[in-house]
Amino acid sequence: MATSTEKPLVQPAGIPRRARFRSDRTQRVNESVIREMTRLAAQHKAVNLAQGYPDFPAPEILKNAAREAITADINQYAITWGSKPFRDAIAAKYQRTYGLAIDPESEITVVCGSTEGMMVSLLALTNPGDEIVIFEPYYENYGPDTLLCGAQRKFVRLHPPDWTFDPDELRRAFSPRTKAVILNSPGNPTGCVFSRKSLEMIAALCQEFDALAITDEIYEHILYDGAQHVPIMQMPGMRDRTILVNSMSKTYAVTGWRVGWVLASPDLSESIRKVHDFLTVGAAAPLQAAGAVALSLPDDYYATMAREYTQRRDTILDVLDSVGFRCWRPRGAYYVMADISSFGYPNDVQFVKHLVEDVGVAAVPGSSFFENPAEGAQLVRFCFCKKYETLEEARKRLRKL
Numbered sequence: 001m002a003t004s005t006e007k008p009l010v011q012p013a014g015i016p017r018r019a020r021f022r023s024d025r026t027q028r029v030n031e032s033v034i035r036e037m038t039r040l041a042a043q044h045k046a047v048n049l050a051q052g053y054p055d056f057p058a059p060e061i062l063k064n065a066a067r068e069a070i071t072a073d074i075n076q077y078a079i080t081w082g083s084k085p086f087r088d089a090i091a092a093k094y095q096r097t098y099g100l101a102i103d104p105e106s107e108i109t110v111v112c113g114s115t116e117g118m119m120v121s122l123l124a125l126t127n128p129g130d131e132i133v134i135f136e137p138y139y140e141n142y143g144p145d146t147l148l149c150g151a152q153r154k155f156v157r158l159h160p161p162d163w164t165f166d167p168d169e170l171r172r173a174f175s176p177r178t179k180a181v182i183l184n185s186p187g188n189p190t191g192c193v194f195s196r197k198s199l200e201m202i203a204a205l206c207q208e209f210d211a212l213a214i215t216d217e218i219y220e221h222i223l224y225d226g227a228q229h230v231p232i233m234q235m236p237g238m239r240d241r242t243i244l245v246n247s248m249s250k251t252y253a254v255t256g257w258r259v260g261w262v263l264a265s266p267d268l269s270e271s272i273r274k275v276h277d278f279l280t281v282g283a284a285a286p287l288q289a290a291g292a293v294a295l296s297l298p299d300d301y302y303a304t305m306a307r308e309y310t311q312r313r314d315t316i317l318d319v320l321d322s323v324g325f326r327c328w329r330p331r332g333a334y335y336v337m338a339d340i341s342s343f344g345y346p347n348d349v350q351f352v353k354h355l356v357e358d359v360g361v362a363a364v365p366g367s368s369f370f371e372n373p374a375e376g377a378q379l380v381r382f383c384f385c386k387k388y389e390t391l392e393e394a395r396k397r398l399r400k401l
């Protein structure tokens with residue numbers, strides 16, 4: 001896609017002449033389309049339904065806790081794998097919510113967001129050439145994450161309307177070279193929530209092929225229509241072969257804080273902590289102090305949040321439906337995948353270009369969630385973690401379609 005300055009949305013695969021200083025590993029990776037869409041949204045003053053971050057305020061109690069921590073001079077490095085009060089609060093929350101006993105001393109690594117959590121886990125636990133199973137469509141980052149590690153990727157398709165997988169296809173994706181499967185449920189971009197039965201199938205294959213499950217559980221509390229989140233780490237045989245990645249970003253509406261955590265058995269955590277230490281040393285100390293407050297919030301915080309997101313989901317579905325998109329109703333997370341075939345565009349990138357430049361709404365082209373861009377050519381992702389006014393403004397603008 002070309003912007004007004006003719007800069008391509010997706011960088012071409014060829015290696016430009018000036019690239020001789022760049023490492024081979026970065027040559028395989030394109031710039032994030034999600035983050036680029038946010039830049040384009042700003043440039044065109046579009047309503048940003050592209051990158052998944054709230055435009056409403058973070059909870060007052062967390063902002064106060066962060067301010068107080070800075071005033072109290074919690075301003076120097078925390079322990080590299082996380083401040084003790086924050087790790088204790090994380091452990092207590094997993095115990096309370098899922099009955100999972102996590103040792104804060106040896107099984108938690110606090111990181112700079114789940115983006116770092118995923119990357120350090122892959123760097124710490126995979127070797128170049130290892131096979132990694134990924135459900136597709138997948139959150140854009142897993143592509144570059146695995147490419148930067150030199151992994152061989154095996155994609156397993158999620159099928160609408162419920163974005164479920166074919167068990168035979170999943171089995172065929174596993175081999176003796178499989179090191180890990182990446183799971184994201186509730187899932188971005190589809191809103192899928194894996195059933196207990198699906199998780200049991202994945203758990204059984206992990207054990208049969210001696211593979212790890214690396215799970216991105218960042219939308220664990222954003223669930224609709226009675227859907228339940230089950231951490232695969234809870235399942236028989238999975239406690240010590242699961243790496244659970246999560247963060248404060250989505251649950252507490254603080255995506256800019258960059259505070260996340262990785263839970264894993266002590267031996268795996270030891271490697272993860274090494275990579276984390278040399279990559280970032282640690283996450284922001286005062287924000288970890290506020291994190292301890294966040295993870296101690298009572299259960300009704302999560303219930304209220306899920307209720308509010310349900311209303312936002314229903315609003316965006318109504319908006320999109322009323323202007324001619326065919327949508328799949330998400331059961332979790334805060335994105336909707338929409339089919340654009342009724343609009344007659346050759347592909348998602350051209351459609352999104354028209355949307356951001358002429359209609360004034362930014363979305364993410366579906367191709368960014370597939371290995372083969374053609375598979376997402378009639379799909380677009382909208383995020384709805386936005387104020388009602390923002391969603392209503394999008395409704396007004398989308399009528400131009």
Ligand code: GLN
Nearest residue numbers: 034035050051052115188
């Ligand atoms: N998870 C968000 C999305 O999919 C964005 C995360 C990010 O940009 N770091 O839009």
